[in-house]
Amino acid sequence: MNFSMKEAIEVLERTPQTLEHFLSGLSEGWLQCKEGVGTWNASEVIEHLIEGEKHNWLPRLEMILQEGEGKPFPSFDRFSHLQETSERSIEQKLLEFKTIRAQNIATLQTMIDPDLHLELTGSHPAFGQVKLRELLSTWVVHDLTHITQIVRVMAERYRTDVGPWQEYLGVLKRK
Amino acid sequence: MNFSMKEAIEVLERTPQTLEHFLSGLSEGWLQCKEGVGTWNASEVIEHLIEGEKHNWLPRLEMILQEGEGKPFPSFDRFSHLQETSERSIEQKLLEFKTIRAQNIATLQTMIDPDLHLELTGSHPAFGQVKLRELLSTWVVHDLTHITQIVRVMAERYRTDVGPWQEYLGVLKRK
Numbered sequence: 001m002n003f004s005m006k007e008a009i010e011v012l013e014r015t016p017q018t019l020e021h022f023l024s025g026l027s028e029g030w031l032q033c034k035e036g037v038g039t040w041n042a043s044e045v046i047e048h049l050i051e052g053e054k055h056n057w058l059p060r061l062e063m064i065l066q067e068g069e070g071k072p073f074p075s076f077d078r079f080s081h082l083q084e085t086s087e088r089s090i091e092q093k094l095l096e097f098k099t100i101r102a103q104n105i106a107t108l109q110t111m112i113d114p115d116l117h118l119e120l121t122g123s124h125p126a127f128g129q130v131k132l133r134e135l136l137s138t139w140v141v142h143d144l145t146h147i148t149q150i151v152r153v154m155a156e157r158y159r160t161d162v163g164p165w166q167e168y169l170g171v172l173k174r175k
Numbered sequence: 176m177n178f179s180m181k182e183a184i185e186v187l188e189r190t191p192q193t194l195e196h197f198l199s200g201l202s203e204g205w206l207q208c209k210e211g212v213g214t215w216n217a218s219e220v221i222e223h224l225i226e227g228e229k230h231n232w233l234p235r236l237e238m239i240l241q242e243g244e245g246k247p248f249p250s251f252d253r254f255s256h257l258q259e260t261s262e263r264s265i266e267q268k269l270l271e272f273k274t275i276r277a278q279n280i281a282t283l284q285t286m287i288d289p290d291l292h293l294e295l296t297g298s299h300p301a302f303g304q305v306k307l308r309e310l311l312s313t314w315v316v317h318d319l320t321h322i323t324q325i326v327r328v329m330a331e332r333y334r335t336d337v338g339p340w341q342e343y344l345g346v347l348k349r350k
Contacts, residue, residue, distance in 0.1 A: 003336040007202050011329070018197040022189050027182050127339035134338035141337050144330040145346040148323045154186070155319040161178040162316050163309035164302035171320040 003137045005114040013105055015143040016098035019046065019150070024091050031090055033157040042150045046093045047081035049146060053100040055080075057139050058107060064122035064132050065111070072123040112136075178308050180289040183315045188280055190318040191273035194221065194325070199266050206265055208332045217325045221268045222256035224321060228275040230255075232314050233282060239297035239307045240286070247298040287311075 023031065023042055034041050040048065056076045063073055112118075118133040155171040166172055198206065198217055209216050215223065231251045238248055287293075293308040330346040341347055 001336055002204065002208075002332050004204075007204055010201055010205065014197050014201075018193055021196045022193040026185055026189075029177065029179075029182055030185065033177075124339070130338055130340075134336065134340065137333045137336035137338070138340040138344070141330050141333050141340075141344045141346060144326045145344050148326045148330075148346045151319045151323045151326075155316050155323075157177050158312045158316050161176055161309065161312035163305055163312070164299070165305075165309065165313040165316075169313070169316045169320050171316060171323045 001133075003118075003133050005112065005118070005136070008136050008140045009105060009108070011140045011143060012101065015049075015147065016094065016101050018147065020094045020098060023150070024094060026090070030154055030157070033153060035153050035156050039153070040149070042153065043090050043093065044081060045146050045150050046090065046097055048078070049143070050093065050097050050100060051081045052076070052142065053097070053104055057135070058104055058111075060122065060135055061108070061111065061132065064120050064135070065117065067122070069121050069123040069129060072125045075125050176308075178293075178312045180287065180293070180311070183311050184280060184283070186315045186318060187276065190224075190322065191269065191276050193322065195269045195273060198325070199269060201265070205329055205332070208328060210328055210331050214328070215324070217328065218265050218268065219256060220321050220325050221265065221272055223253070224318070225268065225272050225275060226256045227251070227314075227317065228272070228279055232310070233279055233286075235297065235310055236283070236286065236307065239295050239310070240292065242297070244296050244298040244304060247300045250300050 023046075026042075031042050060073050063071065112132070118131070118136075120132045121129050122132070122135070124130045152171055155169070159166065159172055162169060162172075198221075201217075206217050235248050238246065287307070293306070293311075295307045296304050297307070297310070299305045327346055330344070334341065334347055337344060337347075
């Protein structure tokens with residue numbers, strides 16, 4: 001096991017600022033590009049991350065603490081952010097993500113005692129028994145998944161522009 | 176063609192600050208982890224990016240401007256940074272990368288006129304004829320490749336920690 005609460009929080013607290021410095025002020029060409037029909041642009045990924053902060057991670061942690069395996073997690077709609085119709089800028093979305101993530105980390109630190117709670121279990125609707133530390137690890141790797149997604153989508157935009165170098169560029173080999 | 180000089184520079188100028196906000200202050204566990212023997216940790220990736228700034232991108236652009244296809248690019252040693260033996264912190268490496276990248280963008284902007292130079296050609300030792308705009312596009316996607324590499328390497332560290340969620344996490348499906 002590599003998980004530690006301290007190191008997990010190091011990543012969780014860096015994700016919003018990393019994306020803020022990567023995406024703020026970028027041209028619409030970068031922010032709106034996708035990998036094809038049904039895929040997400042950078043702006044939609046940020047909305048998905050905000051949804052997770054509101055409806056996924058903390059509610060599930062609370063359920064483990066309160067219910068154990070007695071009641072399965074409510075399912076999380078991974079596409080609900082696509083109904084978002086407000087015309088907010090990427091900077092406004094990044095600010096919301098940064099704010100809610102900071103609040104959630106503060107809540108997490110008061111809610112979870114790593115000496116007591118990491119092995120507690122809950123019930124996932126598809127997987128069955130899951131541990132609290134697996135959920136926390138997943139929160140971290142979910143961030144990493146969506147950072148790579150944003151970067152990969154942007155790289156895709158230059159797939160043909162790079163000419164013969166395409167075969168040297170790892171990010172263009174992954175879809 | 177999606178390439179534009181202005182949009183390419185937007186990414187080039189964001190890479191150092193993005194990596195700085197992602198990596199500064201992280202525990203050694205995150206900074207030293209690898210995907211296995213012969214792979215690079217985050218710190219080694221930053222050294223590779225610095226090497227590219229010193230010996231790859233600008234020298235090749237200059238060769239296109241000065242020599243055209245008359246003389247192939249000298250080959251770039253993609254592993255030279257592994258001989259780096261200094262004991263610098265990640266913060267010192269990130270500062271060097273940020274500094275040299277800012278200088279190189281300033282040089283690029285005085286050296287290249289997008290109305291005149293983008294279709295100029297040079298000779299790559301393996302590919303033969305390449306265009307200046309392909310080299311610039313590759314500089315951008317090379318950044319994106321190495322950002323995803325760093326993030327993927329870190330995700331790998333929690334591969335088993337996430338338990339059954341592994342199958343939902345895209346970053347763990349790409350190697």
